[in-house]
Amino acid sequence: MRVIGGTHPAGVACASPNVAGVFVIRALLPLCLLLTVASASAQVQRSRPEIPLTPAQERQYRALLPQLRCLVCQDESLSDSQAPLAGDLRYEVRGLVARGRSDVQVKRYLVQRYGDFVLFKPPFKPSTWLLWAGPFLIAAVALSTVAVYLRRRVRRPLPDAAVDPESLRRLLDQER
């Protein structure tokens, strides 16, 4: 994980959540915020015109943002992230919604540029079928293992309780 030594802002600005876990993220959060703020102030702030939305579009926009991932702070959605890129992408999404694009069209627009990674919920396709089907496969294997085990235990013949008189006599003869 190239976090501190990382040079691309994606690596510098935020810790990646997958590997070292929450503790590293906690530890790096102040650094992350600092760098985000620093690069935000270093970048030129240009004001863009506000994009007005109808109430229905506003609802669509608000519902879309949490489904989209910020590529800079990867565990944050576009609605949470303070990263400058997230602001740009929010503006882009707002513009698309204002032009009457559907949720599917907005997502396709972002996926074409940034890949499936921008979607918090990955699509079902050959490269992800294991991801989606995996838990069910594991559950199926586990359940069938348990089922086989239980059936075998039921079918196993019980030891014969009756003692063969012949062998008992032989045993007793030996004792004498």
Add this chain to the structure above:
Amino acid sequence: MRRLAYLLPLAVLAGLVGLFAVGLHRDPSRVPSPLLDKPAPASTLPVLETSGQVVQPPDMKLSALRGQPLLVNFFASWCVACRDEHDFLLQLAREHSVRIVGIDYKDTDQAARRWLADNGDPYALVLADRLGDAGIDWGVYGVPETFVIDAAGVIRYKQIGPLTEADFRAHVAPLLGSG
């Protein structure tokens, strides 16, 4: 058969170890670009005039640069990591005559001109993406990022973060050599 059943947990463990060995060495901050092997976005951007040159026309369509392979390098004067790769870019332009088009990402023209005057200018052409719109079309999520475009205008490679000599040798040089 019974024996084999006892080996099953070991096999599962080996599988997991293999999965983690691959997974833990991947850098999740490097997101693979869906633009690879697709035509470069046809962004039209204003030309940033550097060192007194006056360029006509004032706007440039990137697709007009087809015909020979080139690097498209997103940079900015506010980007610290760009400084790290800058000397190597200068060396590429000077010694290997690699054609590099710079796209100045979310920056002021003035700051970029000063930055290039101070640090040297490796670019055959600098275009200004003042609001970062072209960056979005190219799937840029930070600077620096460098794209290798072949003669047909198709993106063949994307470098996320500074372009190092090792990366250049391994990924970029073969693409430029074959044209």
